[in-house]
Every structure is written in structure tokens, then in C-alpha cells.
Amino acid sequence: MAEAHSISALSLTLTHDGISVSYDQELLRDIWHAFSRGYKRRLLRFKNDFVAGIFPVNLSSLVFVIGIAIVLAFFNMDNTLGIASFLRNYIFFYIFGPGIISKYLAVCISGTLLWLLLIQLLRLSIKTLLSYKGWMYENPHQKSISTTTKIWFQILHLISKSGPMLHSFQGALPRLPLPSLDDTLQRHLLSLKPITTEKEYNEIAELSEKFRKGLGRRLQRYLVIKSYLSTNYVTDWWEEYIYNRQRSPIMINSNYYGFDTLNLHPTTSQSARAANITWAACRFRRLVDRQEISPFAIAPKTKVPFCTMQYQRLFNSCRIPGEETDSFRHWHDINHIAVYCKGCWFKLPIHNGKRLLEPAELQDAFQQIIDGDLTPASGEEKLAIFTAGERTHWAHARKKYFNSGINKASLRVIERAAFVVILDENEHGYDPNDPSKLDAFAHTLLHGKGYDRWFDKSINFIVLKNGKVGINTEHSWGDAAVTAHAMEYILLNDLIRRGYDKNGNCIGQKEAVLSAERLKWQLDDVVQGQMEVSLQVANKLIDDVEMALLVWTEFGKGFIKKLKISPDAFLQACLQLTYFRNQHKFSLTYEASMTRLFREGRTETVRSCTTQSSDFVRSMLDKNCPREERLRLLRIASERHQELYRDAMTGRGIDRHLFALYVVQRYLEEESPFFNKIFPPSYLLSTSQTPLNQCDEDAKDLSSEARASLVSAGGGFGPVTDTGYGVSYIVAGENQFSFHISSKKSAPNTSSKKFRSDLIQSLRDMHALFANESSKPSSVTNGKIKTK
Structure with missing residues (x-):
């Protein structure tokens, strides 16, 4: 109908008196408004870029x-x-x-x-x-700094x-510094001490020395040149080889998920929650477009600027499959979202040409979709399974079956959408007495059914039937810190700033009437046969993953800070203790750290399994070791961990430098016994902390009760290796931690639920170390503070 109306807006008729021109003034006015709006937005974008480029002057x-x-x-x-x-x-x-x-x-x-x-x-x-x-290395427990x-x-x-x-x-922002070859190789050897035998260590040390004196020096010279000629010597290769060139499915293997708040549930209306989330996400997108977000979001109190490159790729973006390597696309001036409901795809406008649509207006549109008598077109329900399967298979199918006609037009709508909203038919929530409910919620967010998420999109908002919400995020465009900032802002504005009326509906007036446009597809039996190939791959992955979540409220950050120990270092030591209990050995451990103090910085690895942490773990399992000795070793391990974390953030990490050297070696087609031995590293324990409190400036007027109600369980990811664990955690407030544990059921040595049980024991054992040093902490249960 829209296309027909557009055609009738301007028509030419040949008569005896000449050419008669007829036109629709209202529609032409709308076309003019759309043109002028786009022109103004381009001018505004140029102005903002110019003003940002001449900062701090005006x-x-x-x-x-x-x-x-x-x-x-x-x-x-x-x-x-x-x-x-x-x-x-x-x-x-x-x-x-x-x-x-x-x-x-x-x-x-x-x-x-x-x-x-x-x-x-x-x-x-x-x-x-x-x-x-130097400020990174100042002791936070000292009364004065330099x-x-x-x-x-x-x-x-x-x-x-x-x-x-x-x-x-x-x-x-400065460029990421290139560490010296000698320093990296020395640190690398030191990181292997707790996980290798003396014979293995000596073998790697010999290979490392030969590499240092020979091929390594030549590879380092190429990196020196690249570090001077590029903004960041590692990021472009990292995104290409770690993400875009990987041919395995990105579902579970790469994408990660995030949770709603645990305790605040103001509405059970799926359409109202979807509308408020969409409205809040559009407001955050507008702040990004106008550059009105503070560059100090991660460190608001210290006013230290971080790289903000990733923000502009959060919305209007999509990963595009390729036969050999994927690509990432970003578009400007997108005024619609894609919606998936009951197996059908829709295009929903979020702007009426003059302003963003209000939540009440969006709720009507979502409710129309939900109430509609929806019957998916042949193959439409499982179309998104292509994004969950092998990348090369999806690239071939996209090129062959989605390169023309209505399939191409409909695919463009999804890929160019601001984001995707999934109106899910499941109901999940948090029950402190039944951990399995949160486990099931995590499974729904991580992979769903495989075919009900568009995994290529930068972000999918998943709104459940009971009004709970979560996200599934593609990883190549950016890291969890930016996603966490967006979700903090969205939940703050959705639940607190805007809220819902007493009936659970959106607040506000409905001035515009809109409806979603149903996307059309032509998916014959051949295309559906190709979809089945991806479905089998996806189902195999889904059936193999096991999630176990833990919301810990017996003590939290408030207790640990009294001990003058970093909460992150404390939890990493706890994870080392848990892993050793679970596997009876130490293994290479990955902890993600940011390098966004540098331009185009992404992440660096903190190798958390150290000689100091392993000494502490052994002391905890030695019944004859006195409590004072265990405390001493914990503090030493924590200090070592903090030192490694600071090194990683300041460009003195190990793994990204070794990765870049490896890429150069592959380019030169050189053979390296050293890299054959150590690369790729096998992280049997992969960990990450979800950052928090990036919206402090926006939430500074909130009461402590309102802040507590916004506590989230954070997010998680799938297992990184076949026989290892993936553990994500969040320090949620003063009295709560949340852990997300993933592993593969097919692995004979792992069990997420067993790891959760061991983790509970480790947390209690470590808390008991300080029983005589600190009073028992309070905990938060269902949003209410209880004193133990």
C-alpha cells in the first residue's frame, strides 16, 4: 500500500490541452521533511565531529x-x-x-x-x-598519592x-605501545610456571630463547613499523582473525548475553516492556549520535578518558557473512527496527519524520503484532537459523538466495535495522530458591531455539512473555563494557525515569498511529533444505552447552573492601581455588581486561593463574596450614593479580603481542617451533567481569533503594574450549555477586553445576578466613537488606 500511495503522489497525464500534472501535497510535504531532516542530521554530525576534533577549545x-x-x-x-x-x-x-x-x-x-x-x-x-x-600503579590503600x-x-x-x-x-588518545620482545617472552615464561612440569617448562624456555635470538627479532621489526603506521598495532588483526575469519558458528561460540534486573518487575505486559525498552534504546542511540555521552563513563570519578570507538557501532550495524571472511557494516539515519514474533518478521518504524515515537505509541504497534493472527510464510519461522550455523554456508546461501527480489529487500530491512526486538514466547525469572529458573533464562538468552535470534545483528533485545527482558550481542563490533553501559542506561530510563502505570502499561500520550509492516519472503524447498543444514549444526551446539548461574548474597564487595583487597583479585583467587577443586590441577586462565586507555583499544588477557595464586590454593587445601599463612598468601596473590591487571591495561600484556607476532609469522610463511608449541593458547578457564556503574552521573539523584532495585545478574558467554569452563561474574552492589558458568556436556571432565557447587564452598572457605577480622556482613535478598 505504501508503494502504491507513493506512486500516486505525483502523476503525469497527457490531455488535449497538454500535460496535466497531479500531486499529493501532504505526501510531498512528508518527502520534503524526510529530505530536510536527513540533511540537517548530516550537518549536525559534521558539526559534532568538528567540535569534538577541536576540543578543548571552541x-x-x-x-x-x-x-x-x-x-x-x-x-x-x-x-x-x-x-x-x-x-x-x-x-x-x-x-x-x-x-x-x-x-x-x-x-x-x-x-x-x-x-x-x-x-x-x-x-x-x-x-x-x-x-x-603512573596513576594506575598508585596504591589505592595509601593515604596519599604522588x-x-x-x-x-x-x-x-x-x-x-x-x-x-x-x-x-x-x-x-595515545597509540597502544608495543612491548619489547624480551619483556613479553620473559613474562610469558613466568605465566607458564604454575601449569607446567619442570621438563615442560625447560623445553618451552629453550624454544623461547631460540625464538628471541632468531625469528622473533625479525617479526618484532615488522611490528615496530606497523605500530608507527597504524592507530593500533593489534586491533585490526584482532577483529579480522579472531572474529571475522572464524568459520564456526557465532552463536554460543562468540555471541554473549545480558540480563534484566533481578528483583524489579513492574509490568507483565510484553508489549509495554518492548515499547519502553525500544524507546530507551533509541534515546541512548540519539545520545551516541549527538555525542552527548561522557567519555569518562568507565571512570566517572577520576575523569580519565577511554576510547569511545565502539559506541558508534552498537546500533544500525550488522555482521555480514563472507565466504572466507565476514565484514561489518554500519549505516546512518536508520528509522526502523526489526521485530520477530511467532515465527514472523516485521519492520517497525521508530520515528514519525519529526520525532522519536513515544512508548505508548510503540506499545500499540507491538500489541498489534502480538494479537495478530500470525502464520509464518513457508520457511520464514526458521530463517534466522542461517545466522546460527557455519559462516561459509550462510555466505553461500545469502549470495545465492538473498541477492535479488523480495528476499533481498526483506533481508536489508533486518540487517539495516537499528536493532532487533524478539517477542519471545517463553517465561523466565529469578527465584532465589530455585537456581534452575535462572539457568533456563540464561539458555534462552544465549541461544534460544537457534532460529529465533538474528545473531548477526549487533544487539537483539529479547522480551519474554511475562515482561522480563535480556539481550544477545554479536561480539566482533565491540566488547561487553559498552553493551553494559547501554543496558544500564536503558534499564534506568525504562524502569525508573519512565516507568509504567498501575496497570503495567506505558506512560504517555498516543498522538501517532502506526503499524508494523510484515516482511515478505520467497523461500522454496531448496532454501529450506539449506536452512536444515544450519539447524543441525545449531542444535548440536545447543544440546551440548550447560549453563549454571549463582546469585551470591552471603557477602559482597562491601565485605572485601574492608579487608583492603581488590574484589576482582579476591574473586579470581576464589575461581582458582574452585577450578583446582574441580579439576585437581592448575590450567592457563584467561581474564579479560580493557586496553581502552589507548585509541581503538579492545581487550588484553590477564593470565590469572600465577605462582602466587597457586601457592594460596595449595595452602587452602592443606589442613595443616595455619590461617595466618593462608591470609598472607592471599594478599600476595591479590597484589600480583592487580599488578598483572595494571600491566594489561597499560599495554604491557602478553597475549596480544604474541598474537600480533604470530600473524606476522603467518604472513611471512615462516616456521616457528616456538609458536607450534604455544599457539593457540588453550584457556581451560576463561573469565570475565561485567563492568558496572557506568551511569553514575545519570543516577546520582536516585535513592539507595532505587539503586538496589536496579541490581542485575550481569551476563555470560559460552565455553571457549571443548574441555574448559567459561565464567562471567559481576560485582553487583555491596552485598551481591553473580556468576555465569558454562561448559560442554560432551566433555568428560566438566560440569557447570558441579563447578557451581565447588564455587559455593570456595566462597565460604575464603570468607571464613576473615571471620575473626570482620563482623558478619549483611546481604540482599529480593531487594531487602538483611543483617546476618
Whole structure:
């Protein structure tokens, strides 16, 4: 209908009196509004990029500099370093002659050039300032910090008062430093000590020394060149080889998920929750477009800027399958979302041409979809299974069956959507007396049925039938910290700022009436046969994964901070103890750390299994070891872990450097016994902490009760190796931790539920170490504080 109406807006008719032109004024007005809106958005985007690029100065400073230059020129004085004289005598003289026009035009242009030069010098100074990382190594438990760090923080605080935009610091962030070859190889050997026998260690040490003296030096020289010629020497290779070139399914293997709040459940209306979530996500997207998000989101109190590159890829983005390597696409000015309900796909507008649609308006549209008599077209229900299967298979099918006609048009709607909303038919929630309910919720978010998520999209919002919500996120575009920030903002605005009425419906007026457009498909038996191939692959993965979640409320961050131990270091030591109990050995451990203090930084690995942590674990399992010795070893292990974490964040990690060396070696087609031995590393315990409190500025006016109600269980991911565990955790408030444990059922040595049981014992054992040093902590159960 929309296409037919568009055609009738303008028509030409040949009559005896000539050509008659008829048109629909209202529709042409809408077309003009759409054109002008797009034009204004492009101008606004250019303006924001320009303002961010000249930070910390503003446009008024340009007027000031040119004004000073004009005043001095009136008195025949030149403050433009001779640029004005050169322009006047050698360029404008031949165009305008020797008059006043040449004089003041040269002054204006030279003043602008001088202004731009001063900006570049200022931004280079900021880059030099941000290269200082000594503050990372200051002891947080000391009463005072060094004078250098104090001055550094004061300067940053002063700069932050200039009102930076989201990307204001991007061009001023330093490049990721390239570690020395000797330093990386030495650290690598040290990380292998607790997991290798003496014979194995000596063998790797010998190979490492040969590599250091031979091939390693040549590979390092290539990396030195790349580090100077690129913004980040590792990120482009990381995204290409770790993500885009992987041919295995991204469902479970790569994508990760995130949870709703645990205790706050203000509505059971699926349409109302979907509408509020969509509205809040669109508001966050608008903040990103306008660069109104603070670049200090991760460290709001310290005002340290982090790389913000990943924010612009969160929405309007999709991973596109390729035969050899996938690609990532991002689009501007997208005004619709894709909706999946009861096996059918829809296009739903989120903008009426003048403003974002209100939640009440969106709720009506979602309710129409839910109440509709929906019968999927042949093959439509399981269409998304292509995104859950092998990447090359999906690339071939996409090229052959979705390259023309209505299939291509409908596929473009999904891939170019701002995001995807899944109206799921399941009901899940949190029951502290029944962990299996949260386990089932995690399975639904991680993979669903395989065919009811568009895993290629940057983000899928999954709204359950009972109004609970979660997300499934593609990983190549960015990391969990940005997703967590978006979800914090969305839940804050959905549940607290906007909320619901007493009947659980959206609050607000309904001025616009809209409806979703049903997407059309032509999927014959051949296409559906190809879908079955992906379905078998996906079902095999789904049947093999086991999730076990733990919401721990016996103690939390508040207790650990009293002990002057980092909560992350404490939990990593606890995980080492749990893993040893579970597997009776130590293994290479992966903990994700950010490198976003540098431009285009992604992640680095903290190898959490150290000699110090293994000494602590052995002491905990030694019945004859005194409590004081265990405490001493825990503190030593925690300090070592913090040192490794700081090294990773400041560009002194091991794994990304080794990875880049390995890529160069493969490019040169060289043979390396050293890399054959150590690469790829097998992390049998892969861990990650979900960041929290990135919306502190937005939530500073909330009461402690409101903050407690927003506590989430964080998110999780699938097992990284066939015989290992994946463990994600979140330090949710002062009195709660949440753990997400994944493993494969086919592995003879792993069990997520057994690991959860061992983890509970480890948490209690470690808490008992401090029983005589601290009073028993309070815990949060169902949002109410109880004192034990």
C-alpha cells in the first residue's frame, strides 16, 4: 500500500490541452521533511565531529584569534608568523590586487591556519598527558598519592570542565605501545610456571630463547613499523582473525548475553516492556549520535578518558557473512527496527519524520503484532537459523538466495535495522530458591531455539512473555563494557525515569498511529533444505552447552573492601581455588581486561593463574596450614593479580603481542617451533567481569533503594574450549555477586553445576578466613537488606 500511495503522489497525464500534472501535497510535504531532516542530521554530525576534533577549545576562540590578528594588522603588525604576508604578496595580490581586500582576507585565513596549528599543538600536549600511566600503579590503600599523579588528575579535571563530547579525546588518545620482545617472552615464561612440569617448562624456555635470538627479532621489526603506521598495532588483526575469519558458528561460540534486573518487575505486559525498552534504546542511540555521552563513563570519578570507538557501532550495524571472511557494516539515519514474533518478521518504524515515537505509541504497534493472527510464510519461522550455523554456508546461501527480489529487500530491512526486538514466547525469572529458573533464562538468552535470534545483528533485545527482558550481542563490533553501559542506561530510563502505570502499561500520550509492516519472503524447498543444514549444526551446539548461574548474597564487595583487597583479585583467587577443586590441577586462565586507555583499544588477557595464586590454593587445601599463612598468601596473590591487571591495561600484556607476532609469522610463511608449541593458547578457564556503574552521573539523584532495585545478574558467554569452563561474574552492589558458568556436556571432565557447587564452598572457605577480622556482613535478598 505504501508503494502504491507513493506512486500516486505525483502523476503525469497527457490531455488535449497538454500535460496535466497531479500531486499529493501532504505526501510531498512528508518527502520534503524526510529530505530536510536527513540533511540537517548530516550537518549536525559534521558539526559534532568538528567540535569534538577541536576540543578543548571552541569556535569562539577562532573569532578571538582572527579578531586579534585583524586589530594588529590595522596597526601594520603581524602575529601570524609571516603567513599573512606570504598569502597577501604571493597569492591574493594576483587575484585582488594590493588593496584592503587582499590584506584582511590574508589576515583572516592566516589567523584560521594559526588557530588550527595551536589546536594541534594543544591536542598533542593532551596526548602526551594521557600517555602517563603512573596513576594506575598508585596504591589505592595509601593515604596519599604522588605529587605527579595529583597534578595529573588536577589537569585532567580542569580539561573535563570544558564539556567534552563523546569522541572529544579520540584523536588525543595515545597509540597502544608495543612491548619489547624480551619483556613479553620473559613474562610469558613466568605465566607458564604454575601449569607446567619442570621438563615442560625447560623445553618451552629453550624454544623461547631460540625464538628471541632468531625469528622473533625479525617479526618484532615488522611490528615496530606497523605500530608507527597504524592507530593500533593489534586491533585490526584482532577483529579480522579472531572474529571475522572464524568459520564456526557465532552463536554460543562468540555471541554473549545480558540480563534484566533481578528483583524489579513492574509490568507483565510484553508489549509495554518492548515499547519502553525500544524507546530507551533509541534515546541512548540519539545520545551516541549527538555525542552527548561522557567519555569518562568507565571512570566517572577520576575523569580519565577511554576510547569511545565502539559506541558508534552498537546500533544500525550488522555482521555480514563472507565466504572466507565476514565484514561489518554500519549505516546512518536508520528509522526502523526489526521485530520477530511467532515465527514472523516485521519492520517497525521508530520515528514519525519529526520525532522519536513515544512508548505508548510503540506499545500499540507491538500489541498489534502480538494479537495478530500470525502464520509464518513457508520457511520464514526458521530463517534466522542461517545466522546460527557455519559462516561459509550462510555466505553461500545469502549470495545465492538473498541477492535479488523480495528476499533481498526483506533481508536489508533486518540487517539495516537499528536493532532487533524478539517477542519471545517463553517465561523466565529469578527465584532465589530455585537456581534452575535462572539457568533456563540464561539458555534462552544465549541461544534460544537457534532460529529465533538474528545473531548477526549487533544487539537483539529479547522480551519474554511475562515482561522480563535480556539481550544477545554479536561480539566482533565491540566488547561487553559498552553493551553494559547501554543496558544500564536503558534499564534506568525504562524502569525508573519512565516507568509504567498501575496497570503495567506505558506512560504517555498516543498522538501517532502506526503499524508494523510484515516482511515478505520467497523461500522454496531448496532454501529450506539449506536452512536444515544450519539447524543441525545449531542444535548440536545447543544440546551440548550447560549453563549454571549463582546469585551470591552471603557477602559482597562491601565485605572485601574492608579487608583492603581488590574484589576482582579476591574473586579470581576464589575461581582458582574452585577450578583446582574441580579439576585437581592448575590450567592457563584467561581474564579479560580493557586496553581502552589507548585509541581503538579492545581487550588484553590477564593470565590469572600465577605462582602466587597457586601457592594460596595449595595452602587452602592443606589442613595443616595455619590461617595466618593462608591470609598472607592471599594478599600476595591479590597484589600480583592487580599488578598483572595494571600491566594489561597499560599495554604491557602478553597475549596480544604474541598474537600480533604470530600473524606476522603467518604472513611471512615462516616456521616457528616456538609458536607450534604455544599457539593457540588453550584457556581451560576463561573469565570475565561485567563492568558496572557506568551511569553514575545519570543516577546520582536516585535513592539507595532505587539503586538496589536496579541490581542485575550481569551476563555470560559460552565455553571457549571443548574441555574448559567459561565464567562471567559481576560485582553487583555491596552485598551481591553473580556468576555465569558454562561448559560442554560432551566433555568428560566438566560440569557447570558441579563447578557451581565447588564455587559455593570456595566462597565460604575464603570468607571464613576473615571471620575473626570482620563482623558478619549483611546481604540482599529480593531487594531487602538483611543483617546476618
